[in-house]
Amino acid sequence: MKNTIKILMVLVIIIIISISSLFFQNKKLSKPNDSGGKNIVQEKEKSEQHKVEEFAKKMRPKIEKDLHEMDIHHFIKDITFENEVTVSPMGFIVVRGYVNDDPKKYNFSASLKYRSNEVGSMSYSSELGDRFENWDDFDPQVKEDFLNSLSEKEREQYLKDIGEKE
Secondary structure (H helix, E strand, O other): OOOHHHHHHHHHHHHHHHHHHHHHHHHHHHOOOOOOHHHHHHHHHHHHHHHHHHHHHHHHHHHHHHHHOOOOOOOOEEEEEEEEEEEHHHHHHEEEEOOOOOOOOOOEEEEEEEEOOEEEEEEEEEHHHHHHOHHHHHHHHHHHHHHHHOOHHHHHHHHHHOOOOO
């Protein structure tokens, strides 16, 4: 009987030790990794974003040059770039901005190619695109129809913007 009690006591002690070791091991696994792995990934992402932002700043003069080349009526007085720079799913670095202090009406977006250091494509709001239009390429009736689609105030402003009215 004494041997049975000793065996039971040893088994209980082994079970308690096993349970406590499992408990502490589980607790250890649930803690974040203190070795810095998570921090290294965050630092790498910050580093990549920093590289993207630096490249975008370097490319601003090329974006401005492209916008001024499209601006045949010399409508653009100033260009403002937004601070946020993103990377598209296709890998293009996307820079957004606006001209003449009107971010809602005259905005643009430029997709930059990192490897070739060039502006891949440029998109802009329809209002800004209208200011780039070369009406010599169209029948005069098309321009007249466009102007008639605008309110009188918009028409006056548009004609001023393209330099046909003072």
